[in-house]
Amino acid sequence: MLDGHKRIIDYLRISVTDRCNFRCRYCMPPQGIQLLSSQEILSYEELLRIITVLGQHGVSKIRITGGEPLLRSGIVDFLSRIRRIDTIQDLSMTTNGSLLGQNHMARRLKQAGLDRINISMDTTNSMRFAYITGQGQLQQVLAGIEGALEAGLHPVKLNVVVTEALSDSDISYFMNQVYQSPIAIRFIEYMPIGEKPMGQKVSIAMVKNRIELQGQGILEPVMNIAGNGPAKYYRLPGAQGMFGFITPMSEHFCHSCNRVRLTADGKIKSCLLSNHEVDIKSLLRRGCTDEEIYGLFAEALEVKQLQHSLDYGDQSSVRRPMVRVGG
Numbered sequence: 001m002l003d004g005h006k007r008i009i010d011y012l013r014i015s016v017t018d019r020c021n022f023r024c025r026y027c028m029p030p031q032g033i034q035l036l037s038s039q040e041i042l043s044y045e046e047l048l049r050i051i052t053v054l055g056q057h058g059v060s061k062i063r064i065t066g067g068e069p070l071l072r073s074g075i076v077d078f079l080s081r082i083r084r085i086d087t088i089q090d091l092s093m094t095t096n097g098s099l100l101g102q103n104h105m106a107r108r109l110k111q112a113g114l115d116r117i118n119i120s121m122d123t124t125n126s127m128r129f130a131y132i133t134g135q136g137q138l139q140q141v142l143a144g145i146e147g148a149l150e151a152g153l154h155p156v157k158l159n160v161v162v163t164e165a166l167s168d169s170d171i172s173y174f175m176n177q178v179y180q181s182p183i184a185i186r187f188i189e190y191m192p193i194g195e196k197p198m199g200q201k202v203s204i205a206m207v208k209n210r211i212e213l214q215g216q217g218i219l220e221p222v223m224n225i226a227g228n229g230p231a232k233y234y235r236l237p238g239a240q241g242m243f244g245f246i247t248p249m250s251e252h253f254c255h256s257c258n259r260v261r262l263t264a265d266g267k268i269k270s271c272l273l274s275n276h277e278v279d280i281k282s283l284l285r286r287g288c289t290d291e292e293i294y295g296l297f298a299e300a301l302e303v304k305q306l307q308h309s310l311d312y313g314d315q316s317s318v319r320r321p322m323v324r325v326g327g
């Protein structure tokens, strides 16, 4: 598929639920959200139909997000059904990792056909972790990371939203990880959607400096990483793993945007940082052809913005909270 600026759109990010067992400050509004009923969210059958239709038009990469996707029952079976769609080349998931180390979940996801996984973890200090996530259990997430590595999901990526919570002990932990395992640790610039997490912005340049200082080595750029999306990757000498930096605010990457999103309540979102949404649920539920499904996505992409205009000043401009988009 092409958008209105002739960018190739081959990547669909699907939020399968708005439920989450964490309350991250920069994702979930402080007052919480009115949860969607099972009737209000797209069924797995509806999602599989959309994936199949778009697959016939070049959308070969699928990422499953939430809320917390592992909270939705039947998620493992859903993944195995996506995997059976022969146009899908890459199947990934973003999770907070808290459920990944339980009941062999990571291995079951791998067996179902999941290729790779991103786990959100902003700090390794349990107090700060609990503060940022509202109630998250750091140990569960650490167990989830181990589970993902042991299960052979590859690559395993950590998503670290850069806030003042990021300490030197966090950098040391991440440093050890990249020397011990082929993990990718990505530092993501905080995007002003929802409540500001903690204090002022911390620049990506500052994080790079701290890594080089602690690592006593220069971060060498790494090219052509599969599935790298907007991240720029670097490696410290002798490290198995890598560090990635994602800069949607200071150095956006909209010119190479290849993605479209689908929210749990059935809205096509052509851009994360715009309020433009197209309702596909009503079309599906009143009965439609596959061409009509494709047509609605094409319509939404035709008016996708060239680039975002979000700035740290205008916090309220993006109405839909992140928990209802899935990043």
Ligand code: SF4
Binding pocket: 252, 253, 254, 257, 258, 259, 270, 271, 272, 273, 274, 305, 306, 307, 308
């Ligand atoms: S802000 Fe919008 S256009 Fe830019 S990369 Fe994100 S989704 Fe794409």
